[in-house]
Amino acid sequence: MSDKPRSFQEIILRLQSYWAAKGCAVLQPYDMEVGAGTFHPATTLRSLGLRAWAAAYVQPSRRPTDGRYGENPNRLQHYYQYQVIIKPSPPDLQDLYLGSLQAIGIDATLHDIRFVEDDWESPTLGAWGLGWEVWCDGMEVSQFTYFQQVGGHDCHPVSGELTYGLERLAMYVLGVDHVMDMPFNDPDAPIALTYGDIFRQTEEEYSRHNFDAADTDQLFQHFKDAEAECQRILDTPADDPKTGKRIVMAHPAYDQCIKASHLFNLLDARGVISVTERQAYIGRVRALAKLCADAFVQTEAGGYTAGAAQ
């Protein structure tokens, strides 16, 4: 590997190797539509309970309202986040993070790297934390958060979360001005592909769909269905008659919460949710997230032990 990465994928690969070397389990993206890497159950659910945890992964993320038909140099309705979550947050997390910047070719002796106050809050997840946005020469390259609460539960121990906006970070490292011009694979590869070769058309298609074509009646219905299904799953008694085991279905329920959240985002992009209704919808998703968090702490991964319950 040369000192400077040459493509988008090389930056991802270097982050993967770096965090693998630092002991994180390198996971794969969650197989559902989410608004941010935080929604991956590896972050939301695993930040709850006492068990130690360390994971890193790429998460494709969707923000329907940010679609610009592939024309804006920086805005996309589908983009990638790189997410690192470590519980308990290690004392040298800032240094580990700075090491990751070094790994992707940002030389700290040449740049101005700053931790600027930015408290993180996710009203849909009932979560908040304190931390910073990290600036490199005046540009925000990551979000750095110590989780304090998720799904209404206090985080104890506290997880440290790092989120890199991959496109923006890569554009800076690679010196590219328009995201669609960014080399995705090696620019000298026999078949060199840019980000635009892969995503320009889909940005256009999804922008049209998100803003004008998505069937809102159906989306409203799907939202209600996901909400009802989430609750139904969680209302099911923990004892499974078939296996005779205690199986709390926290993850399947949480899938429905993720769905509801994405459906809300789509409805929002369609402009059919008024300002006042907006809060109510966010509250409904948050209520599901809280129920799922409540359920997760009743599972083994969430720290439940049969002995403790008695």
Next chain:
Amino acid sequence: MPDLLIELFSEEIPARMQARAADDLRRLVTDGLVEAGLTYKGAAGFATPRRLCLSIEGLDAESKPVREERKGPATTAPDKAIEGFLRATGLSKEQLEIRPAGKAEAYFAVIEKPGRKAAEIIAEVLEPTIRNFPWPKAMRWGAGSLRWVRPLHSIICLLTDEGGAEVVPFEIDGITAGNTTRGHRFLSEGTITVSGFDDYEAKLKKAHVILRTEERADHIWHDATNMAFARGMEVVEDKGLLAEVAGLVEWPVVLLGEIGVDFLGLPPEVLQTSMKEHQKFFSVRNPKSGRIEGFVTVANMETADKGATILAGNQKVLSARLSDAKFFWENDLRVAKAGMGNWTDGLANVTFHAKLGSQADRVARIAALARDIAPAVGADADKAEEAAMIAKADLRSEMVGEFPELQGVMGRYYALEAGRATDVANAARDHWKPMGQGDDVPSDPVAVAVALADKLDTLTGFWAIDEKPTGSKDPFALRRAALGVIRLVLENDLRLSLDRYFDGQLLRLRARQNGHDETAHQLLNEMLDEIADHGVFGAAVRTVIDRFDGDTPDAVEQARTEIPDTSENLLAFFHDRLKVFLKDQGIRHDVIDACVAMQGNDDLTLLVKRAQALSAFMATEDGENLIQGFKRANNILSQAEEKDGVEYSFGADAKFAEGPEETALFAALDGAEAAIGPAMEAEDFGAVMGAMAGLRAPIDAFFEAVQVNADNAVVRRNRLNLLSRIRTICLSVADLTRIEG
């Protein structure tokens, strides 16, 4: 005498919290030390992005011994009492002394507390200081339970005197105090061992950390202005930004950059806002062109390429931001030059509040009200209406969508592009004002009319749907809106009867809600016209209903019954806000209550004039005594009226006066009445109070010499009627019964 150095080294502390935290650290520790019996000569707190520091000079090496004596029970007291005393003092019976106490003997406890070492006390004070530190927001990290603003990494706690330095034994959640710290995150390596404050500050500077915030700020300002000057430019002063930036760096390195020529045509406010809010850049102005042509950014880093990479990166980020801004500006200009119709039409699609309709509905109400108010504030009614119609248009512009803080400022630019008159365009900018306590108040009549109409419409709207502020909750900033109205009225010396505007706006809301019921709609509109002509709600309603032949629709009936209550409640809210506002001027709440009880209390200028005069009067000896005299008169009179079941309100006759004091009071009241009447008419409250002051001596003398409840029934009745004149005169000025004390 030793000196003390404390450093709390953590991950990056938010800039806005640093100054306060340095001060809190100094206060909490010094208070604790003094409480425990240690005095000191001087103390100072410091903060950088990664550390809070406290330096205390001339601290006592140990606290003074304390000898405390406590008297216990008598020697003859029951055992239980003696046992209790032993428990309370922690002594045994043998340690007690027996001393004479009065006629008997009693036990005495003599408790000697030896002096304690400073180190021991410091550790005791530091523990709760850290645990309960008043951060605006604190957090936990890792698996610990300690709370700090961001993870706390190390602590210096060092006592130094001629003999050398000694680390104060102290540990909290696994962090043991020592004598080492770290320098700049990137410009220094390893730990630094320090021997005292001077050594600490000097070594930090070598390790690229400037400890003092003001030194960092001075350095930034000095370098920024010098660099700008060298290029014939000047830095736009921004003290808030300077303080913030000084809190973002330990080692400020100032870099000056140029704004790309493509962006120089943007309005200066756009350039400044974009650079300040997103990038924390200072704006650099070319004094010849008056344009913003450059920026200053402050890095926390010295690099081999003298900041070239950093500056290039910042320039690139700025270009991306300004490209967006330029794109918005150009799109917006097209709409503006076409008359802004797209935006004003578009307001119909934006909900202001589910129960109050769209932004377009709101604008229509504001425009109607601005028209109503215009004559009272000296504005042209057509212009006020026109300005109100376009005042919110920029909310639909792309620039304001991106930079909400530019609302109004952009409105003015776009209104000018749309060919509107200057005062109309200025009103689009200024009608939001005053936004906060420090904000200035518009004085141009058109802007004043729209600013008042905007705020009054918001208040009446949320009052109508019963969304009033409660406790700390005020999501629609209604308190600020009311304060805005108060300041607009008082600072422009406006004479407005707010009540009729409340009623009018509440009716407008109803008329719109009942737009489908033509009869109701028409009747409500007729009432509005009546109020506009005559200004009294009740009379207007009666006139219209009398004119109407048939059953009054429900909406009209509801309006008739509900609007007066809502108006009254809103006026009471204004009076509450006024009390808060006037409290800062030293006017007591009961003084305001006394004035609010008078007619015309919806005219805030009149109300305040009256309150100021009364407050000044009450600060004089005459005023204070007159109020006592009034209260005495009022009490005697009220008791007699209650006892006799009649009201003594007329017919005091000087011919029944018996002594010179009583005769003198008759004369004084005649004089006061003659003076007060015209003075009230002229709203010259100073003269009114002067006339009242003249009553003080005769009233005091009267009470001194005369028995009101005389045996002679005729004399008694005459005197009660005389007291009634005192009451009437005093109450004509303000309701003095509401004055406390």
